[in-house]
Amino acid sequence: MSADFLIDNLRVTDLPSVLSIQSESYPGYLVESRQVFLSRLSLKNSCCLAAREGELLLGYMIAHGWQADDPPPLGIVVEMAEQSDVLFIHDLAVSNSGRGRGIGKKLVEHAFDCARSKGMTVAQLVAVEGATRYWRGLGFTEAQTAGNLRAKVREYGADARWMSRLIPAGSTNS
Template sequence: MSGNFLIEDLQVRDLPSVLAIQSEVYPEYLVESSEVFLSRLSLKNSCCFAAREGERLLGYIIAYGWQADDPPPLGTVAAIEKQSDVLFIHDLAVSGSGRGGGIGKQLVERAFDFARDDGFTIAQLVAVKGAAPYWRGLGFAEAQVAGKLRAKVLGYGTDARWMTRVIPASDVVC
């Protein structure tokens, strides 16, 4: 990767590349369908972005306004039925050819910019496949889970971790 990438809105036309990156970086039990991704792109408070080098998609973030402490079950088509309280980061993935250039961090920062404009002050996510140390490096901390939330988090895998952080003010960098 040359380091010359742009962060832009994720588009429906990007779904084939999104699905390819997803299959590259996640085990099969975490791979979701194009319908799942499409539902998230169409949510009112969608903060979904792509990192591109020319026409090539290097990475993406799927994030949107959601209810606090209530992640959608893995693989479900999303629809907002209640007030959105937090920015939920559903997925962040960077292709092997895009790794090491800060793409993930920049995608998160862009999502935070839009979330802040929508009035969100907290971000939440489920760290999967041993990614908790990466998210800690971006300022997220593990939060205690119990009951219904614990069951939902375990739906993402036995090594999944529930994490949260304050969305920084606009003049603060992750």
């Protein structure tokens, strides 16, 4: 496969491929329904993206504006957020055939550009399944959790970690 791929907006018609990539990337308790993904695509401050090689979906990112330090519960259909303090990165997955090509990093960079255009300056996420090191490599740091936030993060699994970072000023894409 060539190293060339295109990043653009994730579309409703991509959802069958998204669900397939999700299933190959995550254990069953983290697999979410089409309706969950559709609800995030529909949010006003959606920054949901796709990495494509021709018609083939290589990876996706589900990200959207949300309230700071308050991730939506896992597996829930969300409605319009009242405010968008931060970019919440809900999900990032790359197909087995797309791994090792820098797709995840490019999806994050494009999501930062999208968030910046909507006035967001901070990104937050829950790192799952040992992905903390990956996210650290992209500049995210672990943040302390307590109370309601700690309980929500635990819903994502025993090794889940709450992480955040500032969105860099200016375009991150070359």
